[in-house]
C-alpha cells in the first residue's frame with residue numbers, strides 16, 4: 001500500500017471538497033456516536049468494565065513474553081503451528097510459503113487490519129494467488145481498488161449508489177434490470193458471488209481480535225458470519241495477528257468483549273463471536289486440516305517500556321475515530337496509511353516512522369473526545385503530544401513554526417519585556433481596528449483570517465488596566 | 480472594592496474557604512479581552528475573595544507544550560509556580576489554561592522531585608472560574624440581569640479534563656431574564672485547538688462550520704463559553720458568515736458586565 005501520510009494536509013483539503021465523501025461521512029457519524037452512548041448508558045457497570053479491560057491488557061503487556069510462550073505451547077498442543085514474523089516482509093513470506101505448499105489458487109480472507117498492514121493481498125496477487133475479501137465492506141473496497149478508511153467499517157466512505165455502480169461494473173453476469181438499490185439487495189448479491197468462492201478457496205486467512213494464552217484459541221468478532229466460512233471451509237486456516245492481541249484467559253476475553261462491541265457499534269455483542277482452536281480433530285464434523293498462526297511484531301515490541309506502550313492496549317474498536325472531529329471532517333484516507341483517526345495518529349508514526357507519519361499526531365485539536373470514549377482508556381492526546389515532542393527534538397517541526405514558537409517562548413519567559421512588547425502591539429491593533437470589531441485580513445494572521453475574522457483587541461491589555469487601577473486605588477500601591 | 484498589593488506576601492496556610500485568590504488572567508484575555516478579566520475579578524470579589532494579579536504572569540505555556548517544546552514549557556511552568564504558589568487559590572477564566580496548570584504541569588517534572596511537589600500543590604489549588612465559584616466557594620454570587628436567549632458551548636479541556644459542565648449552567652440559571660437553549664453537540668470541539676487552527680486551517684474551518692450551524696439552529700441570540708480561544712474562533716467564523724449572534728465569555732454575563740460590545744463587534748453593530 002502506498003503511503004501518502006506525508007501529504008496529509010493536501011489529502012485532507014481534497015477530502016473536504018469531495019462531495020461524495022462528505023455525504024457518506026455525514027451519514028455515518030451520528031449512528032456510531034448515538035449507538036455507543038446508548039449502549040454505555042444501558043450498562044451500569046460499563047465504566048468499571050473499562051477499568052477492568054485496561055487492567056487486563058496492562059498486565060499482559062507487562063508479561064507479554066510469558067503469555068506469548070504460553071500461547072504458542074497451547075497452539076502446538078492442539079496441533080497448530082505458530083510462526084513468528086519480526087516484520088511485514090517476514091509475515092508475507094511465511095504466508096506465501098504456506099499458500100504455495102497448499103497449492104493455493106484462491107485465498108478467502110476475513111477482515112484483518114494486520115493483513116492491510118503487511119499488504120498481503122498485493123503480495124499474493126504478485127505471486128499468482130487470488131485473494132478474495134469476504135467481509136462486505138472489504139469486498140467493496142477490493143472491487144474499487146481502495147484501502148479501508150475505517151478500522152471496523154472499511155467502506156464507510158462509500159455511498160450505496162457508488163457500491164451499486166461498482167457491482168454493475170464488476171459482476172458482469174448482472175442483468176441491467178436487477179434491483180440493487182437497497183443495502184439488502186447489495187448484500188445478497190455479494191453473498192451469491194462469494195458463496196462459490198468460499199467453497200473453492202484453498203486457504204482461508206482471518207485476523208484475530210484476541211488470542212487466548214490459556215487455550216491457544218483465536219477469536220474473531222464479526223457481524224456477517226463471513227469469518228466463520230473463511231476459517232472452516234478451506235483446507236488451511238491462517239490466523240494473522242499482531243503480538244499484542246494476547247489475553248491470558250477466556251474469562252479475561254469475556255470481560256473485554258463486553259466493552260468491545262458496545263464501543264464499536266453499540267451492540268451488546270457482535271452477531272458472531274467465533275473461537276477457533278487448532279485444526280480439525282478426528283471427532284469434529286468440519287474445520288481445516290492445517291492451522292497456522294502468523295504472529296507479527298513489526299515494531300510493537302519496541303513500544304514496550306516506552307511512552308507508547310499504552311497504545312498496545314488498543315482493541316481496534318474504532319470509537320476514537322467515530323468521535324474525532326478531524327476524522328469526521330476528512331475521512332480515513334487522508335491519513336494516508338492503514339490506521340486512521342486518533343489511534344492511527346499514534347500508531348502510524350511508530351510503524352512507518354515519524355518522518356513520514358509526523359503530520360498525523362499534529363492534526364489534532366486535543367479535544368480529548370477520543371480518550372473519553374476509548375474503552376481501554378488509552379491517553380491518545382498525550383501520546384500524540386509525545387510524538388510532537390520527538391519531532392521537536394529532532395527538528396522535524398516546520399522551520400517557520402519552530403522559530404515563531406521559540407521567539408514567543410523566549411518572550412513568555414521574560415514577563416517585563418513580554419508585557420511591554422505585547423502592550424505595544426495590542427494598543428496599536430486596538431487603534432487600527434477600533435471602528436471594525438474584527439479584522440477580515442491581517443498581515444501574519446493569514447492562517448486565521450483565511451476562513452474567519454479576527455476579533456480586534458479591546459485596546460489596552462488587562463495588565464495595563466490593572467496597573468492603572470492599582471495606581472488609582474487607595475488600598476493598593478504601585479509596583 | 481479592595482485591591483491587594485501583589486508584592487505583599489499573602490499567607491500560605493491553606494484555609495477552608497480560599498480568600499486570597501490570585502487571578503491567572505490568561506494570555507488571550509490579557510491581550511484581546513481584558514473585560515473577561517475584570518468580570519472574573521468582580522465575580523470573585525462579590526463572592527468575598529481578595530484578588531491579586533501577579534505581574535510576572537504571561538502564559539500558561541500551552542503553545543509550547545502542545546508543540547512538543549518541553550524545555551520551554553518547563554521553564555514557563557516554573558515561572559508560573561513561583562508567581563502563584565503563595566496564594567490560597569489560583570483562578571483562571573479558562574478551562575484550558577486551568578487544566579494546563581492542574582493536570583499537565585505535573586507531567587513536566589520528575590515524580591518525587593521538589594518541583595513536582597510544588598506543581599502538585601499548585602495544581603490542587605488551581606481552578607477554572609465557574610468551577611471555583613460553585614464547587615469550591617459553594618455559593619452563587621450572581622445577581623446579574625441579562626435579557627435574551629443564550630446557548631452554551633462546552634470547551635474541550637474544561638469539560639473533559641476538569642469536568643466543567645454543570646457549573647456554568649447552574650450559575651447561568653441565577654441570571655435574571657436569561658434563557659438557556661442547548662445546542663446540538665455542545666460538547667464537540669469548535670475546531671480551535673490552539674495552533675491547530677493555523678496549522679490546519681481547512682480542517683479547522685470544516686469543524687467550526689458544523690459548530691456555527693448548531694449555534695444558528697438554536698436561534699439563540701448570544702453564544703457563551705468559558706474559553707476565549709474557542710470564543711474568538713466561533714465569533715470570527717460567525718462574523719465571516721454574516722451571522723448576528725453575539726459572542727461573550729460566560730463571566731461577562733454572570734458579572735452583569737455586558738455593556739462592552741460582544742467579541743468581534745463594535746457598539747454600532749447589529750445586536751444578535
Ligand code: SF4
Nearest residue numbers: 314315317318320374
Ligand atoms: S484507541 Fe481505543 S477507541 Fe481507538 S480503536 Fe483503540 S481501543 Fe478503540
